[in-house]
Amino acid sequence: MHAPANPFAGQKSSSRSIERVAFGVCRSATYFILLCAACIFGTILFKGAGTVFQTTAPFINVPFLTQAPETLFVFEHEGVKMKMGDKEFRRFKEEKGLPDIAAESYVYSSGGIFPCIVGTVLLVVGSMFIALFIGISSAIYLNEYSTHGRFVTFIRLAILNLAGVPSIVFGLFGVGLFVAFMPLLQNFDNPAAPTLPVGFGHYLNFSGWNVCLLSGWFTLAFMALPVVITASEESLKAVPMGFREGSLALGATKWQSIRTNVLPYALPGMLTSSILGIARVAGETAPIMFTAAYVVRDKMPWDVERPLDMLFQGVMALPYHIYVVSSKIPQNEYTERVQYGAAFVFLVIVMGIALTSILLRIKMRARYRW
Amino acid sequence: MNPTDTKTMQSATADPDSADAAAPAMIEVENLDFFYGQAQALHDVSIRIPANKVTAFIGPSGCGKSTLLRCFNRMNDLIDVARIDAGRIKIHGVDIHHADVDVIALRRQVGMVFQKSNPFPKSIYENITYGLQIQGVKDRKQLDEVVEKSLRGAALWDEVKDRLHTSGLGLSGGQQQRLCIARAIAVEPSIILMDEPCSALDPIATSKVEELIQQLKTKYTIVIVTHNMQQAGRCSDQTAFFYLGKLIEYSKTEKIFTNPAQKQTEDYITGRFG
Ligand SMILES: Nc1ncnc2c1ncn2[C@@H]1O[C@H](COP(=O)(O)OP(=O)(O)O)[C@@H](O)[C@H]1O
Ligand SMILES: [Mg+2]
Numbered sequence: 328m329h330a331p332a333n334p335f336a337g338q339k340s341s342s343r344s345i346e347r348v349a350f351g352v353c354r355s356a357t358y359f360i361l362l363c364a365a366c367i368f369g370t371i372l373f374k375g376a377g378t379v380f381q382t383t384a385p386f387i388n389v390p391f392l393t394q395a396p397e398t399l400f401v402f403e404h405e406g407v408k409m410k411m412g413d414k415e416f417r418r419f420k421e422e423k424g425l426p427d428i429a430a431e432s433y434v435y436s437s438g439g440i441f442p443c444i445v446g447t448v449l450l451v452v453g454s455m456f457i458a459l460f461i462g463i464s465s466a467i468y469l470n471e472y473s474t475h476g477r478f479v480t481f482i483r484l485a486i487l488n489l490a491g492v493p494s495i496v497f498g499l500f501g502v503g504l505f506v507a508f509m510p511l512l513q514n515f516d517n518p519a520a521p522t523l524p525v526g527f528g529h530y531l532n533f534s535g536w537n538v539c540l541l542s543g544w545f546t547l548a549f550m551a552l553p554v555v556i557t558a559s560e561e562s563l564k565a566v567p568m569g570f571r572e573g574s575l576a577l578g579a580t581k582w583q584s585i586r587t588n589v590l591p592y593a594l595p596g597m598l599t600s601s602i603l604g605i606a607r608v609a610g611e612t613a614p615i616m617f618t619a620a621y622v623v624r625d626k627m628p629w630d631v632e633r634p635l636d637m638l639f640q641g642v643m644a645l646p647y648h649i650y651v652v653s654s655k656i657p658q659n660e661y662t663e664r665v666q667y668g669a670a671f672v673f674l675v676i677v678m679g680i681a682l683t684s685i686l687l688r689i690k691m692r693a694r695y696r697w
Numbered sequence: 698m699n700p701t702d703t704k705t706m707q708s709a710t711a712d713p714d715s716a717d718a719a720a721p722a723m724i725e726v727e728n729l730d731f732f733y734g735q736a737q738a739l740h741d742v743s744i745r746i747p748a749n750k751v752t753a754f755i756g757p758s759g760c761g762k763s764t765l766l767r768c769f770n771r772m773n774d775l776i777d778v779a780r781i782d783a784g785r786i787k788i789h790g791v792d793i794h795h796a797d798v799d800v801i802a803l804r805r806q807v808g809m810v811f812q813k814s815n816p817f818p819k820s821i822y823e824n825i826t827y828g829l830q831i832q833g834v835k836d837r838k839q840l841d842e843v844v845e846k847s848l849r850g851a852a853l854w855d856e857v858k859d860r861l862h863t864s865g866l867g868l869s870g871g872q873q874q875r876l877c878i879a880r881a882i883a884v885e886p887s888i889i890l891m892d893e894p895c896s897a898l899d900p901i902a903t904s905k906v907e908e909l910i911q912q913l914k915t916k917y918t919i920v921i922v923t924h925n926m927q928q929a930g931r932c933s934d935q936t937a938f939f940y941l942g943k944l945i946e947y948s949k950t951e952k953i954f955t956n957p958a959q960k961q962t963e964d965y966i967t968g969r970f971g
Pocket of ligand 2: 762763764892
């Protein structure tokens with residue numbers, strides 16, 4: 328008997344080799360991305376760790392995290408190459424009686440990045456509250472109150488478009504609206520700006536809020552809004568219709584029903600997705616560099632006469648600081664310390680926010696299930 | 698037009714039986730025309746639903762039973778495209794669309810149990826007290842009393858009295874539906890609307906709910922939508938048969954099931970369509 332030919336025998340054809348090529352391309356593309364990410368993170372983590380950590384107790388470079396930036400001076404003294412921060416260098420000169428010793432100077436390369444960390448935290452927290460309040464409110468309006476007409480479709484379209492606006496445009500928008508136009512309540516009539524008297528000797532002067540925390544908060548918040556609104560709407564949609572109908576049928580008003588039977592179940596999703604979105608915009612330099620960030624500021628945000636003044640002052644911020652130290656000062660062994668250190672700390676902060684939101688989501692998911 | 702058609706064209710009587718016409722009507726619907734956008738869901742429906750009786754709505758799906766039911770507590774207000782073009786609905790003799798009628802107050806009087814049981818993801822206790830808490834009742838003792846009374850009223854007390862503070866979602870399907878009934882009676886309505894309350898329940902849970910309906914009718918007027926002919930036969934006093942948005946026949950349940958006046962009713966009941 329003749330054995331039957333194997334009906335499943337492979338056929339050599341061009342489609343097989345194409346298959347192999349396609350598979351290879353897709354796979355190497357993925358590996359390429361992985362490699363890039365590994366390079367970036369690896370470099371920053373490796374080089375930054377040298378700044379942030381140290382081999383002796385307490386193992387963390389505390390001054391880097393708690394001091395303001397200083398100028399670094401590098402000079403030769405009695406044949407030894409020395410480097411010192413600004414203050415230390417001045418003291419050194421006085422002690423040694425060498426007022427004009429020749430030294431190379433590198434700005435921001437000594438000291439730490441404490442004011443930038445503080446500024447970034449302030450910016451993130453403030454803009455988060457504003458974005459969450461405005462975003463969740465409008466998501467509730469769109470999803471719960473509005474009738475689904477052409478107007479609402481138009482609003483949704485506008486929100487989608489907002490998400491595609493480049494960050495620099497948001498920055499300039501922030502300058503135009505918040506920095507240069509928003510009104511201040513003052514007890515004099517500012518002749519240089521449009522003014523609205525409100526009585527009791529007070530005037531609303533449309534002279535703008537200037538470069539300050541408040542302007543930065545609103546600019547960042549507006550940038551995060553599309554994400555917050557979209558995420559909030561999704562979370563609202565995920566709450567079963569039965570929760571609303573059930574409470575309305577018991578005689579709840581619409582707001583009661585939303586507050587007691589929709590929001591509690593939508594909030595975990597809203598918060599976690601929104602925080603992720605805000606963490607992303609918090610990393611942007613463009614929106615804050617004209618509205619809130621200073622290259623350098625000696626006073627800390629809380630060094631103010633009245634608490635309210637805190638809102639009307641600029642701050643230093645990590646993303647902007649990183650931009651400044653990486654583009655405005657030379658790259659060499661003396662400046663690398665602050666460049667990679669700042670990037671490292673910033674990465675850790677952003678990852679921390681993202682991680683918090685993910686943990687929050689896991690925890691809240693377990694609590695609210697239906 | 699053939700003779701059967703002519704027969705079905707005539708409007709069903711609004712009263713279940715001339716003998717009952719004297720009984721006070723709890724819900725009176727007069728010549729109701731209801732639309733979803735351009736689509737008419739109810740055509741010239743008139744029906745008088747007597748107090749303290751169980752009235753069943755039967756008919757093939759899509760014939761407008763739920764729509765009419767949801768008119769009674771104005772749940773259709775939530776649907777943008779829904780509108781009533783003509784006719785009136787009176788409850789306790791008051792037109793429920795009158796400007797003086799507060800829909801919140803109406804819904805407290807007209808409770809509803811949904812097809813898909815929808816306990817809130819809160820504790821059993823909080824589910825029951827929800828209706829009172831949104832009215833601002835805070836007195837712990839009063840709430841405790843209402844919880845016990847409502848759960849007893851819904852024949853659920855013995856099963857859950859030891860776990861009042863566990864989630865309502867931990868109950869079985871039948872228990873969840875009775876929890877929803879307990880939640881509805883906690884605000885002391887005069888009418889309870891039930892939209893296919895047993896469609897997702899097994900036979901044992903169904904018979905428990907049906908028993909409960911029999912107990913409830915001494916205190917409440919009950920309108921129940923059902924797909925299940927036997928259920929309508931078992932637990933209702935009068936039955937309304939709807940077809941394509943029209944009320945075809947409305948009379949005493951025994952009469953509908955033994956001697957229907959309309960051919961369409963007979964066809965539906967004997968299972969020839971639907
Ligand atoms: N929200 C709605 N929007 C538009 N049409 C609807 C809506 N709800 C129901 N309908 C339509 O109205 C008709 C009656 O529906 P319904 O009252 O739910 O029927 P039943 O409860 O008898 O099955 C159906 O044709 C259905 O498609
Ligand atoms: Mg239905």
